Amino acid sequence: MPLVTVSDLTKTYVVGQTAVPALRGVSLAIDSGEFVAVMGSSGSGKSTLMNLLGCLDAPSSGTYHLAGQDVLRLSSNKLAAVRNTSIGFVFQQFNLLARATALENVELPMVYAGLRRRERRRRAREALAQVGLSEREHHRPSQLSGGQQQRVAIARALVNQPLLLLADEPTGALDSVTSEEIMAALVRLNEGGLTVVVVTHDPEVARYARRVIHFKDGRVVSDDLNQAMRAAA
Amino acid sequence: MKLANSTLAALRAVRVNKLRSALTMLGIVLGVSSVTVMMAVGGGASQRIQTEMRNLGANTIVLNSGALKSGGVSKGQGSRPSVTLADAQAIENEVPAVVAASPQHNFAGMQLIYGNANWSTLVTGTTPEYLTIRNWTVSRGRAFDREDVVQGSKVVVLGRTVAEKLFGNQSPVGQEIRVNRIPMTVIGELAAKGQSLAGLDTDDTAVIPISTALNRVIGRNPANPRAISGVIIKVRDGANMASAFTEIRQVVRERHGLLPAQEDDFYLINLTEVMRAKEDSARALGILLAAIASVSLLVGGIGIMNIMLVSVTERIREIGLRLAVGARRSDILGQFLVEAITLSLIGGIAGVALGLGGAVAVERYANLGVVLNGQLSLVAMAFAAGVGIFFGFYPAWKASLLQPVEALRSD
Known part of the structure; x- marks a missing residue:
């Protein structure tokens, strides 16, 4: 059974009097362990899908099953729990708490999971070590480089051992060298078994994915194995 | 544990915006401190009245001679010497609710001399019951007794202030002083009572047997040689004061031969009632003051609401992130509520400190007694926390309603 199954997903935003369709019926399935890049120009609906x-x-219509669970039927608190334990987010702007240290930022999801302080500390240290930031535990975001901040964000996304890692333009705010580091980190995580979905408009980023889905005007226009990888195969 | 986390986060938020937090708290600080001062002052007033009531003695009714009217001008209480020793005796005998009726013959500003020290004071001629009725004890020596009254002994009991003025720290007991030039022996000293509500020194007095007062020291009223200044009456505990009052009035009217149409030629005052009325008005005043002070607390609360709304708006993105990593709506609500409560509690603590300081200053410089107690501070703090919850709820609730995707999208 696929990890993610969506069918006939639509989303229409209402702006004033006009309805703006962002997704016009999207169906797709993502298996556990896949590395998927969702591509498209801005306004194509890729961020809405994310x-x-x-x-x-919440979609306007359609269904969404995550690990067999019909998440559209869940209450607000249950959804919070799904976001907390099943999904990890990495954002373009990192979204770290500016006043908190790297360690505290990584601990945040575990605070909402209700873990004890000692356990949180231990797991946050481990996660930071995994992204190579053991030396920077007590630094605040303003004392870290962009790449380091994004690695803190990745540690935060991993710390509750999610089923699915969602990355929205994870390298959008980074230079090319750092971008490569971040993507390499995501590849390593994927090789460790984590399902990764990256939303991007940058072909350089999509290059790392094994499967590339193209969006245009709210619809899937192509869904292929990576050409580079296909060539290699 | 989440609460500890929210509190830490709240303290951090307060620290980051130091000036803003301080200004916001100022409203609460001023509100809580003025409530504290007002309650302390109000408590002081009602305590003074209670002390006064204790000094006067409970269940006390006072009978004074009436006013003389001459050409439409009233000359004030006592100018019509109508009350006599026999009235006092009759009240005690004929009204069952009366425990004791002690006659008084007063003279204010009588000179007392010891050696080369002298002091003018209020001299009261009375019976031994007087001290019992007024809850007055003798700290040194003894009080005079029935025998002294019958004999017209030249003995005097001094109030604390008079004893100090004439004898300093020495014991006055056994010394001879002159009262209105008549040599008298000091047989006792009264325990100190302090100031009365009107600010008069209750201890600035001397008490002598009534017979001695009438026959030697003060002398009789030329208009009515049988007249005395008044009678102080003690009603039995638990007796109905109002009906005792009516009965006493009836007895005195009959003895004075007044017709139903005639006005009283005496004054009868229920002191307990007067005191109770004073206490009520002091309490009402205290409540009024506290109510006015709590308006400033309300204004402080609105300040907190205002700043919390700003804080929520500033941190929409943070809220979005928290929702994305698994915060429930109740977590967001709790976080901002704790922040509002933290602001108002810190303000409350500072306000209580300032208020207690203010109350001490009032006591020292305005010479008003105040009552300070820990319970009061706790009430004020609880009030501040309540203000935080009440005014912090709306912004926190607004924050908790944010949609994660919209919150994350904002800049």
């Missing part, structure tokens, strides 16, 4: 997959927003 928000729906992350349970940050």
